Amino acid sequence: MGEGQVRRLVRFTFLATLFLLLPAPASAAEEVSVPEVLELGAELAGEEVTVEGELVGDYGVRDDGSMWTQLNGDAYAHRPIREGNLPVGANVGIALRMPVEQTEALDPPGGYRHRGPIVRVTGVWKYHDSRRPGESYLEVRSLTITEPGRQLDEEVDLTPVVVGALLMVGAGIIALLTRSED
Amino acid sequence: MLIRPVAEDLRVIGFYMGRISLVVAGASLLPLAWAGIAREWNPFGSFLMMTGVFALLGVIGVRLAPKESELDWSHGMVVVALTWLIVPVIGAIPLLLSGHFGRPLDALFDAMSGLTTTGLSLLSDVDHLASSLNFWRHFLQFLGGQGIILAALTIFAGTGGITLYFGEARDERILPSVTSTARFIWAVSVVHLIFGVTALGLVGWLVLGFDLDRSLFHGLMIFFAGFDTGGFSPQSTSIGYYHSAIFEGVTALLMVAGAMSFGLHYALWRGPRRSVFANLETRTILSTFGFTMVLTLLGLAATGLFVDVAGLTRQGFFQVLSAHTGTGFSTVPSAELAKWGGLAFGGMAIAMALGGMGSSTAGGVKSLRIGLTIKAVVNQIRQVLLPEHALVGTAYHQSGRKHLTPALIQSVMIVSLLYVALYLLGAGMGLAYGIPLQASLFESVSASANVGLSVGVTDPSMPILLELVYMLQMWAGRLEFVAVFSLLGFVYSWVRGK
Numbered sequence: 001m002g003e004g005q006v007r008r009l010v011r012f013t014f015l016a017t018l019f020l021l022l023p024a025p026a027s028a029a030e031e032v033s034v035p036e037v038l039e040l041g042a043e044l045a046g047e048e049v050t051v052e053g054e055l056v057g058d059y060g061v062r063d064d065g066s067m068w069t070q071l072n073g074d075a076y077a078h079r080p081i082r083e084g085n086l087p088v089g090a091n092v093g094i095a096l097r098m099p100v101e102q103t104e105a106l107d108p109p110g111g112y113r114h115r116g117p118i119v120r121v122t123g124v125w126k127y128h129d130s131r132r133p134g135e136s137y138l139e140v141r142s143l144t145i146t147e148p149g150r151q152l153d154e155e156v157d158l159t160p161v162v163v164g165a166l167l168m169v170g171a172g173i174i175a176l177l178t179r180s181e182d
Numbered sequence: 183m184l185i186r187p188v189a190e191d192l193r194v195i196g197f198y199m200g201r202i203s204l205v206v207a208g209a210s211l212l213p214l215a216w217a218g219i220a221r222e223w224n225p226f227g228s229f230l231m232m233t234g235v236f237a238l239l240g241v242i243g244v245r246l247a248p249k250e251s252e253l254d255w256s257h258g259m260v261v262v263a264l265t266w267l268i269v270p271v272i273g274a275i276p277l278l279l280s281g282h283f284g285r286p287l288d289a290l291f292d293a294m295s296g297l298t299t300t301g302l303s304l305l306s307d308v309d310h311l312a313s314s315l316n317f318w319r320h321f322l323q324f325l326g327g328q329g330i331i332l333a334a335l336t337i338f339a340g341t342g343g344i345t346l347y348f349g350e351a352r353d354e355r356i357l358p359s360v361t362s363t364a365r366f367i368w369a370v371s372v373v374h375l376i377f378g379v380t381a382l383g384l385v386g387w388l389v390l391g392f393d394l395d396r397s398l399f400h401g402l403m404i405f406f407a408g409f410d411t412g413g414f415s416p417q418s419t420s421i422g423y424y425h426s427a428i429f430e431g432v433t434a435l436l437m438v439a440g441a442m443s444f445g446l447h448y449a450l451w452r453g454p455r456r457s458v459f460a461n462l463e464t465r466t467i468l469s470t471f472g473f474t475m476v477l478t479l480l481g482l483a484a485t486g487l488f489v490d491v492a493g494l495t496r497q498g499f500f501q502v503l504s505a506h507t508g509t510g511f512s513t514v515p516s517a518e519l520a521k522w523g524g525l526a527f528g529g530m531a532i533a534m535a536l537g538g539m540g541s542s543t544a545g546g547v548k549s550l551r552i553g554l555t556i557k558a559v560v561n562q563i564r565q566v567l568l569p570e571h572a573l574v575g576t577a578y579h580q581s582g583r584k585h586l587t588p589a590l591i592q593s594v595m596i597v598s599l600l601y602v603a604l605y606l607l608g609a610g611m612g613l614a615y616g617i618p619l620q621a622s623l624f625e626s627v628s629a630s631a632n633v634g635l636s637v638g639v640t641d642p643s644m645p646i647l648l649e650l651v652y653m654l655q656m657w658a659g660r661l662e663f664v665a666v667f668s669l670l671g672f673v674y675s676w677v678r679g680k
Contacts, residue, residue: 038517042487056309057417061391068390068425070417072309080310087284087306089642091418095425112222112312134493134513135425152310160227160279167234174241 029122034073035092037125041136045127051138052120052146053077056093056110059103067100069109071121071138080115082152096121098140107149118147186679187672191257193248198261198346199268200243205334206269207236209325213276217314225314228276235272258345259668262331266657266665269330270294273322280315282306284642287649294653296322297330298660299543301413301510301634302625302652304642308418313399316416320406326660327410327440327543328371335364349665352541354581356448370447371409374439378405381432389428400424408436410543413510413634421500422513430500433511441467441507441538445581460579463539466553467506474533475502481525487518498526501635505533508544510634520621520637531624534633535605545632545659547601550580551594558591600663604630604655611651612639630655 029048037044037051053073060068072093079085098121110116123140126132210233217226253261270293278289288304295302296319305311305319325333331350335343343360357363379401386397403416417423421433439447449458458464479498488494497513504511512519522530537546557578564574576586608626613619617639625639629652640652658666 038515041518057423058390058392058396062389063391070309070419070423072418074307076307076310081281081307082310085307087282087642089306090303091307091309093309093419095419095422097425110310112310115310128488128490128493128497130490130493132425133427133490133495134488134497136514137425154222154224156223157227160224160231164227164230164232164234167231167238171234171237171241174238174245178241178245 034071034094037094037138038092041125041127044125047125048122048141049125049138050120050122051094052118053093054110054118055096055106055116055149056091059106059109061100061103065100066097067103068137069096069103070094071096071119072110077118078115078147080110080152082112082154083115095135095137096123096140097137098123098143102140102143105145110149113152115150115152117145117149120144120146184675184679187676190248193246194253194257195260195264196243196246197248198243198253198257199264200240200246202240202261202265202330202334203236203243203268204240206272206325206330207233207240209321209333210236213314213318213321216317217312220313222312222314225276225280225312225318228279229314229318231279232272232275235275239268239272253345255345256668256672259349259665260672262346262349263661263665263669265330266297266661270297273297273318276315276318277305280312282308282311282315285646287646288642291649291653292319293322294656295634296320296412296414297326298632298656299323299327299410299412299508299545300629300632300656300660301407302629302636302640302656303414303634304640304644304649306642308416311416316403319414320403320412320416323410323412323414324406327412328367332364332367335360349668350661354443354445354541356445366448367444370444370451374409374436375405378409378432378436382429385426385429385432386424390424390426404433405436408433408509408511409440411437411440411507411509411538411545411632413504415511419515420513421511422515427496430496430513434500434503437503437507437509437511440509441542441544443539443541445541446539449581457579457581462553462557462578462580463550466556467539467549470536470549470552471502471506471533474506474529474536475499476529477532478502478522478526478529481527481529482522484524485522485526487521502529502533505530505633505635506536507538508534508546508631508633510628512635516636516638519635523620527620527624530635531627534624534627534631534635535601537631545630547598547631551598554578554586554590554594555598557586558594561586597662601630601659604659608648608651608655611648615645615648625652626655630659632656632659 029050031050034051034053053071054077055069056072057070070093072091074092075088076085081087107117108114121140122142123138126139127136128134214229214233217229274289274293277292278286282305283289291304329350331346335347347360355363357366382401382404383398386392386400387394407414421430446458482494482498500513535546536552537548538544540548540550561574577583578586605627608629609623612622621637621639624637628635
């Protein structure tokens with residue numbers, strides 16, 4: 001092994017050790033939850049953040065080439081009540097604004113018939129943005145689908161239908177009796 | 183001597199409640215049909231069950247047809263108070279069966295909140311709720327805002343119609359008969375419905391880029407909750423969901439229309455329009471809106487939450503308008519509203535407490551009472567300052583020249599004080615559970631004045647007693663006390679009378 005090779009090996013070892021020992025460079029985007037975004041609203045203003053959650057409601061495609069939707073980061077994002085989750089409180093969501101091209105591969109948004117796609121988005125948190133007077137939303141720069149959306153099937157419970165029909169028949173009989181007595 | 187009600191009294195009350203129940207059963211066919219068309223079969227079953235209960239109670243009540251007595255004042259008040267208790271109980275059936283509530287009481291809370299056009303909600307996961315159930319929640323606000331009794335009076339009136347009409351917190355008869363007044367109110371509402379749903383639907387479709395069917399769905403829901411100053415919304419982020427100044431503008435127009443008395447609507451339709459602005463009530467509401475708006479904007483500016491005037495004005499204006507009209511829509515989350523301290527909190531709380539106009543769909547003390555109270559106080563001060571025998575004018579303008587009589591002042595003061603007592607009741611209860619004063623007071627005023635804005639106290643984990651108190655506040659606040667006290671008096675007579 002020549003001197004040059006030894007020098008290169010020492011340099012490589014030194015740099016590799018340095019790389020392993022030094023803390024990893026901080027990611028530009030801070031990873032936060034949706035409730036944290038709402039709670040820390042003003043403190044995160046203008047920051048790049050990464051959040052994960054379910055897309056719900058509508059995909060509103062506007063004339064300026066943007067698409068608006070809502071990202072929920074609550075207890076129901078992965079498992080809505082219709083899939084057996086317990087009712088523990090209101091939804092927690094923030095608005096997303098993104099270029100319409102980013103939305104082409106998205107499944108339908110969450111609602112009664114669908115659990116919306118779970119996405120991981122990175123973007124700038126606009127808090128009471130002066131360009132859209134007073135509005136707060138996440139200006140999305142990148143989006144990754146971590147779990148596709150799925151259809152929510154309805155298991156029909158016939159008991160209320162039978163009880164309701166019996167009540168209606170009962171009401172009809174009493175109405176007929178009243179009329180005949182009159 | 184206290185006279186115990188007899189069987190004939192119960193027959194009269196039961197008969198009229200039966201008729202009203204049949205009208206509500208008829209109205210329940212709408213969500214039933216919606217669920218069927220949308221193929222939402224579990225909600226369909228629950229709506230069928232609810233309609234069956236209303237229909238059965240209705241026909242049983244009608245069978246009780248009284249033989250001699252007619253509906254008198256006290257019967258009418260008891261019918262109104264009981265109707266506003268029983269309709270939420272039965273109307274909660276579909277909500278309870280949806281699985282979106284942790285406790286049966288929570289479903290009843292939402293039904294009461296919907297019917298009284300309050301808008302506070304304990305519903306979990308509204309973003310995955312069936313469209314028919316969303317329709318029912320918002321339709322409840324429409325029924326309650328218009329008045330269930332008013333809906334019934336449109337179909338039948340009879341001799342006791344006027345008692346029922348006044349029992350539902352309406353203090354002016356616009357046309358000679360109650361039926362024609364009821365039909366006029368429905369006509370105004372239908373015109374606004376057509377305008378409102380069309381405008382909101384077009385904004386949703388053309389500006390927000392929603393699908394046409396979803397645009398119309400959002401338009402219909404926001405119309406029901408906006409015109410009837412209810413405050414429910416089909417998405418969890420309320421009006422903030424739409425991120426559109428135009429959508430907020432149309433919604434604001436509907437809120438204003440809802441907070442206007444139907445007498446004012448009549449004057450604007452038939453003229454002369456200029457005299458409308460001479461009315462004490464109009465002047466009072468414009469003044470109090472301006473005052474609370476300035477207060478809130480100054481407070482918001484001090485919080486430093488907004489970086490520009492346009493944003494501060496847009497958000498402040500919408501929130502104050504929503505509070506003053508008793509609607510409860512918001513464009514900022516509850517977590518942020520809770521940070522509106524100082525003057526901003528004061529402005530919002532005062533706006534909620536004052537409320538809209540009398541004989542409107544709004545709640546609160548009401549502008550005419552505020553105007554009359556101020557006038558009475560000013561007159562009193564002038565009387566003290568002027569020479570002993572000087573005459574102080576007592577006239578005021580409200581759809582013509584009227585006089586401020588001692589009896590009128592007394593009645594205005596009593597109702598206003600009862601509202602203050604109601605606000606303090608919920609606030610005290612909140613404090614007893616360790617909730618901070620500001621949040622306790624805000625939520626209590628919101629419930630009593632049927633507003634629906636929340637700083638987060640109303641939550642499925644809230645104490646049951648506090649939940650019951652809020653329900654009582656919503657009920658008493660909507661009926662403006664008279665019918666409530668009549669029912670209490672009726673029950674007391676039943677227990678202690680001879």
